[in-house]
Structure formats: structure tokens, C-alpha cells
Amino acid sequence: MLTVMPTAQPVTAVETTSDIPEVASVLRTSVMRMRRRLANERHPDNDLSLGSMAVLGALYANDEMTLGALAARERVQPPSMTRMVNFLEEGGYVVRRPGETDRRQVLVSITDKGRRTVRKDRLSRDAWLAQQLVDLDADELAAIRTAASIMERIATS
Amino acid sequence: MLTVMPTAQPVTAVETTSDIPEVASVLRTSVMRMRRRLANERHPDNDLSLGSMAVLGALYANDEMTLGALAARERVQPPSMTRMVNFLEEGGYVVRRPGETDRRQVLVSITDKGRRTVRKDRLSRDAWLAQQLVDLDADELAAIRTAASIMERIATS
DNA sequence: ATAACTGCTTACCGTCGCTAACTATTCCCG
DNA sequence: CGGGAATAGTTAGCGACGGTAAGCAGTTAT
Known part of the structure; x- marks a missing residue:
């Protein structure tokens, strides 16, 4: 008995191979649209952008x-990160201090407010x-997981 | 007979369900990074941005x-589209003309140059x-395809 | 005929990313 | 030790991409 087959008919590996350009195109547009949607979906009472939240999340860990x-x-690039950290610092989410051994460096750490924000935000x-x-x-969930890891790898290559 | 199971050990539906927040988080970051990478990968001799190309592609169809x-x-939003169409029109990729039945509307159509650009660009x-x-x-390709279609649906919901 | 609505445009603003050029610190080598 | 090279961040300025608010011109409804 066949369970639900997501969308496609079973294709052979050969046919699939010739579809690569099409998959590339489909993936590209869906990624673009998805990220636009994600950027819009942030909670209104949260003034932190996606990028800032990613940084805060890294510091949470x-x-x-x-x-x-x-x-x-x-x-x-470093300048982009400088700007994000400035923003986060102004908001009181992180603090800067000069590196101890190397004073050129800037050590960024998360504040309690930042930690609270991450927890609240992860939820919302x-x-x-x-x-x-x-x-x-x-x-489908497994497909998403696999695709995400492949995208991560491609993006990082 | 089980075909290749992408990456994960067989998980039950119950276990999978509890992973949803994690999948969401992973998907979000990979989408963000992927789109950044894609935006950077455009061909240098092509002055059209990703958004413009999407519009041109729609008009190609x-x-x-x-x-x-x-x-x-x-x-x-309409203003954003106005801007893209302006840009495309200046480059000679599309032409504008007033709507026939409703002259408030603007009908946008693709030129030969636009068509050529789409074809060349799709390739490159x-x-x-x-x-x-x-x-x-x-x-993996199937996973990407499935994920792309899900993302498309989510982005459009 | 006029009021309300609709489709597009203009003006302005914010985010996110980049490169180039600069400062401050550290490292290395003679 | 001294001085140039390398490194970590910052500042300045730009471009792509998105949004809202307000205005204008054409359309519809009363």
C-alpha cells in the first residue's frame, strides 16, 4: 500500500540528473522568497533584526x-559585524571590552538582557x-533537514 | 525494501515532532546564508540584480x-516593483505602456533584449x-526538490 | 457631478552587505 | 632595541533591496 508520495512520481537517477538546472532554478527562487518572508515575520515588539539575533544567539552559546x-x-566582513555589535551594544544586549592578551581585539559578551532576549525570542x-x-x-521534515544541511554546505563552500 | 535513508537513523514520528523547533532554526539560518551566497554569485558581466531577473523571468513566461x-x-509592495521596472526599462529589457481598458494600469512587457538576457542568464x-x-x-536532489516546494508554499502562505 | 476607490508613482527611510582607507597594536627581523 | 610588516577593528561611503506615507490620475458608484 502506497503511503502519500510527496509530490513527484518516482524518477530514476538518470532522469533526475538532467533536472539539475531546473532544481537549481527552483531552489534559488524558493530561497529568495523564503528569506523575504522570514525577514518580515519578526515579532513587532522585537527591534532586533535577523542578523543581530544570529549574533546574539552565537554569544548565548x-x-x-x-x-x-x-x-x-x-x-x-568585519565592518558589517562592527555595525551589528554597535547596535547591540547601544541596546544593552552585549558589552565590548578590549582583549586582555591582545588589545587590538574586541571581546564581545552577552548581557543578562541579551540572554533574556534570546530565550524569549527563540520562542517567539x-x-x-x-x-x-x-x-x-x-x-518532508527529513527532506527539509537534508536540504538545509546541503544549503549550509553550499553557502559555506 | 528500504531505499537509502538520507542521513538520519530511522526516527519515529513522535521523536521527529519534538525536533521541529530545531529544524526551524536550522532551516532559517541556512536560508539566510544561502541567499547571501546566491546574491554574491551573480555573473560580473550581468548588471541585473536577482530581483530584476525574477521579474524578467516572469515576463518571459x-x-x-x-x-x-x-x-x-x-x-x-508596488513601489518596490515600480523601482525594479524603472531599472529594467532604463536598461531596455522591458517596455511600459498604459493599460487599454484601464489607463491607470501599467502593462509591462519584455523586449527582445530582455528575452535574450533571460536565456543567456538562465544558463550562466x-x-x-x-x-x-x-x-x-x-x-539528496529529491530532498532539495521537496524542501524547495515546501519553502515556496510557506513563503507564499 | 462628486465622492470614494484603485493603480501606480514619488519621496523618504531603514537594513544589510560590501570595499577602501585609517588607527592602534602586535610581531618579526636585522 | 628599533622599525617595517601584519593584524584587529573602525570609519566613511556606496549599492541593492525592502518598506511606509502621501500624492496623482483614472475609474466606479451614488
Whole structure:
């Protein structure tokens, strides 16, 4: 007995191969649209942008990081990270201090306010996306997981 | 007979359900990074941005559309679409003309130059992404396809 | 005929990313 | 030790991309 087959008829590997350009195109547009939607879905009472939240999340995990490490992690140039950290510092979410051994460095650490924000935000910000995923079946969820890891790898290559 | 199970050990539906927040988070960051990468990968000799290309692609499929229809299709506010169309018109990729029955409308249609650009660009712009996908096996490709269609649906919901 | 609505445009603003050029510190080598 | 090279961040300025508010012109309804 066939369970629900997501969308496609079973295709052979050969046919699939010739579809690569099409998959590339489809993936590209869906990624673009998805990120636009995600950017819009932030909670209104939260003034932190997606980028800022990602930084704050990194600091939530590792209490203190250099600005350079943050930039590398987010795959962003140092000036972009400087701006984000400025913004976060003004809001009281993080604090800066000069590096101890190397005073050129800037050590960024998260404040209690930042920590609280991350916890609250993890709940509310991903809530919308999680809600969209809740109706998916196990196969679809697995596909998303696989695709996400491939995208991560491609984006980082 | 079980075909290849992408990456994960067989998980029950119950376990999978509890992973939803994590999948949401992973998906979100990979989408953000992926789109950043895609934006950077455009071919240097092509002065059209990703958004403009999407519009041109829509016009390639349906010869003539109103500006409003284009905005709706790209899930963008009318002013944003006005700007893109201005840009495309200046470059000679599209032409504007007033609507016939309703002269408030603006009908946008693609020129030969626009058509040529789409064809050339489809080849060259997605080439990079396609190259990244070429080493994937059939299951992974299927996962991408499924994920893309889900993302499309979510983004459009 | 006029009021309300609609489709697009204009003006302005914010985010996010980049490069180039600068400062301050550290490292290395003669 | 001293001085140039390298490194970590910052500042300044730009471009792409998105939004809202307000205005204008054409259409519809009363």
C-alpha cells in the first residue's frame, strides 16, 4: 500500500540528473522568497533584526567571542559585524571590552538582557516558522533537514 | 525494501515532532546564508540584480503583465516593483505602456533584449548553483526538490 | 457631478552587505 | 632595541533591496 508520495512520481537517477538546472532554478527562487518572508515575520515588539539575533544567539552559546570570530562565524566582513555589535551594544544586549592578551581585539559578551532576549525570542521568532512546519510529515521534515544541511554546505563552500 | 535513508537513523514520528523547533532554526539560518551566497554569485558581466531577473523571468513566461500583478507575484509592495521596472526599462529589457481598458494600469512587457538576457542568464546564473548540486545523489536532489516546494508554499502562505 | 476607490508613482527611510582607507597594536627581523 | 610588516577593528561611503506615507490620475458608484 502506497503511503502519500510527496509530490513527484518516482524518477530514476538518470532522469533526475538532467533536472539539475531546473532544481537549481527552483531552489534559488524558493530561497529568495523564503528569506523575504522570514525577514518580515519578526515579532513587532522585537527591534532586533535577523542578523543581530544570529549574533546574539552565537554569544548565548559561547559567552564571549572576539568581533573577528563573530564575523567569521556569520560569514560577514568585519565592518558589517562592527555595525551589528554597535547596535547591540547601544541596546544593552552585549558589552565590548578590549582583549586582555591582545588589545587590538574586541571581546564581545552577552548581557543578562541579551540572554533574556534570546530565550524569549527563540520562542517567539521561530514560532511562526515552526508553526508552518508542524503539519509536515516525517519524510518532508527529513527532506527539509537534508536540504538545509546541503544549503549550509553550499553557502559555506 | 528500504531505499537509502538520507542521513538520519530511522526516527519515529513522535521523536521527529519534538525536533521541529530545531529544524526551524536550522532551516532559517541556512536560508539566510544561502541567499547571501546566491546574491554574491551573480555573473560580473550581468548588471541585473536577482530581483530584476525574477521579474524578467516572469515576463518571459507571460509576455505582458500589469505592474500590480508583478508586485503580487514577487510578493513585493508596488513601489518596490515600480523601482525594479524603472531599472529594467532604463536598461531596455522591458517596455511600459498604459493599460487599454484601464489607463491607470501599467502593462509591462519584455523586449527582445530582455528575452535574450533571460536565456543567456538562465544558463550562466544558475550554472554556479547547478555546479554545486551536481555531486549530490538522487535522494539528496529529491530532498532539495521537496524542501524547495515546501519553502515556496510557506513563503507564499 | 462628486465622492470614494484603485493603480501606480514619488519621496523618504531603514537594513544589510560590501570595499577602501585609517588607527592602534602586535610581531618579526636585522 | 628599533622599525617595517601584519593584524584587529573602525570609519566613511556606496549599492541593492525592502518598506511606509502621501500624492496623482483614472475609474466606479451614488
